[in-house]
Amino acid sequence: MKVWIDQDLCSADGLCSDTCPSVFAMGDDGVAHVLLPDGSLGEGREDMALVPAERESEVLDAKTDCPADCIFVED
Secondary structure (H helix, E strand, O other): OEEEEOOOOOOOOOHHHHHOOOOEEEOOOOOEEEEOOOOOEOOOHHHOEEOOHHHHHHHHHHHHHOOOOOEEEEO
């Protein structure tokens, strides 16, 4: 599974980074991003992050709980 965040839709609630801090982080720009393997922050769909199998349920919970519906999961 891969995940990405549309920063234009993000409402900066931080629920995703609270739910799964190993996959999501809040950036200096005040909105959520996925964490890339090198530790940098992803910027939209072109920076999809591969989700470790043991974190898939947390990522799906974060997607469900996101008030801005800005988290996108792809197989």
